[in-house]
Amino acid sequence: MKLLDTVSISFKALTSKRLRTSLTILGILIGPAIVIGLTGLTLGFSSVLTHQLFSSLSPTDIFVNPGTNQINSYTVQEISHLPGVKAVVPFYLISATIQTPSGPEGTEILAINTAQASEVFPGLTLQTGQYPSPYSSYGAVVGYYVAHPQYPGQPTYHTGQTIEVTMNTPDGKVTKTFLVTGNFNEFSSAFADIDRALVVQSIVGSQYYGDQYGGLIVEASSVSQVNNVVNEIHNELGRSVSVTSVEQFITLINNSVSAVSSLLFVAGASSFIVAFVGILSTMFTTVVERTREIGVLRAIGFTRRAIMAIFMGEAILMGLLGGLAGVGAGVGMGYLLTSGSGFNFGGRGGGSGAGLGPSTHITPVFEPTFMAEVVLITIVFSLLAGLIPAYRASRIEPAVALRYEV
Template sequence: MKLQDTLRLSFGALTSKRLRTSLTILGILIGPAIVVGLTGLTLGFSAVLTHQLFSSLSPTDIFVTPGTNQVTSYTVQQISKLPGVKAVVPFYTLSATLETPSGPEPTVILSIDTAQAQKAFPGLTLETGQYPSPYSSYGAVAGYYITHPQYPGQPTYGPGQTVEVQINTPNGKVTKTFLITGSFNEFSSAFADIDRSLVVQNIVGSQYYGDDYSGLIVEASSVSQVNSVVNEIHNTLGRSVSVTSVEQFVTLINNSLSAVSSLLFIAGASSFIVAFVGILSTMFTTVVERTREIGVLRAIGFTRRGIMAIFLGEAVLMGLLGGIAGIGAGVGMGFLLTSVAGSPRGGGSGGGSAFGPGTHITPVFDPNFMVEVVLITIAFSVLAGLIPAYRASKIEPAVALRYEV
């Protein structure tokens, strides 16, 4: 019997029981929908994170923070002499509190050479005003959330205004007044929450911590030299410091999301078991109901192999239709989930997503992966239909023709 005749008979059998076929396909599509939708969601998150990272930081940036020892001016000298190092920018991060009319607001003071910081953070741009002069110990640039209200009643500050800050120092809390000279555009970074920070010149941090830096930003001469510079720092300083490059940030993000994606895939794949049972039940019922039909087909010359092919054809068609429908449902689920994740948060006039204010997340779907999901769905359907098809092929014509449903 020709393949097209087998498929025609299989398709005719499915359309004769439309409700049962539709419900079976509905059970089949759940697995592909969950797998495709959740995988597209995690890939979308990964793409957004990677984009944010590379748009805010330079790919040649390497971050050095204290390990077993403090990071000092001597550490700066050692790293500056290493091959492939273009610049070393020390910085301080000071825990502080903004004293506002509505009460204290936690913040962080980033004390750094602002001229060099602009090179290390290409995505960090001024919205208004200017940076304080290199020798100013009272000028500050305010983060985006300090100059833009995020909730009703939040006090905000702009260029030309002064702000009183209580700084935690080794010698206790110190109150200091800063003049806001400028404000930043919104800036997302894995390095620091600059949107809620005050950025001042490094002279401020040195007043309280001397040359005990919170860390260093090492700029490699080129992207190709980043790994060699990281290795040189490890070889020179050992475990006395912790070293992380932007590339390692990306690797960490991808590894973390890959682990999450694998767990989601396993959870979604369990839905294939439901589809397997559904197809198995449907096919067994079909075989029982069509026993007389099987006898007629055998009587007019159909072989056992031909009977088995008809029933397997039904399983393949249900798997194919369920897989394709599941892919479509999964794509819709991905966009629905990302729209929920990207919906504005309550309580803030600035809006934003659960992934960061102003962030638009788009699910990412791999065509090859979707084809693989369809093939896996068909494979499960064939496995589920194999035993019923075999039983149908073993029915004797004489017994089948006398069978009463």
């Protein structure tokens, strides 16, 4: 029997029982829909996070933090002389609080050479005002959510105003008043929550910490030199410092997304098992109901192989239709989930050092190859589910089948 004839007979058999076929296909599509929808959402999150990381930081940035030893001016000199190093920018991170009507609000003070900050943070731009002068110990640029608080009742701080903060220093809590010289646009970064921070000149940090820096930002001469510089720093300073590059951030993100995608696929696999049982049940019922039809087909010359092919064709068609419908439903689910405010990701009430602000919208990403693989897996599950009923149908003797009463 020709392939087209087999497909035609299988398709007519499915359409003759529309309700049962529709319900079976509905059970099949749940698995692909869950896997495609949630995986697309995860890949979209990864894509946005990667994009924002590269847009806010330079791909040549390398972050050096204290390890077993403190970072001081001697560390800066050692790294500055390594091959492939373009610049070394030391910084201080001082935890602090701002007094508001609703109580103290946590913040950070980033003390850094502001002339170099704009080079290592290409995404950090001023909305209004300017950076304080190089030797100013009282000027500060405030982050976006300090100038534009998200919660009612919190004070706003704009250029020309003063802001009083309480800093945690080696000498204890110190209260200091800064003059706001400007404020930043939104800036999401894995480095620091600058949207909720104050950026001041490095002289402020040196007043309390001397040359004991909070860390260094090392700028490599080119992207191709980043790994070499990271290795040179490790060789020179060993475990006394912790070294992380932007490229390593990306690798970490991709590894995390891969792990989450694998978990989602395993979770969706349970739905495939449910679909398998549904197809198996439907096919066994179909074989019983069509026993006399099988006898007629055998009587007019259909072989056992042809009978088996017809029922296998029905299972494969249901798997194909369920898989395609599941992919479509998964794509729709991905966009539906991201259209709600609940999936406009933000951290800590909005700004986040993790890299996403509250207005960041996640667009799901769907890979055609992965969608094709999901459809193929669905067909394979359907094929396996239909194998035993089809074999049973092919073994029915014509004389027995013709005498069968439903």
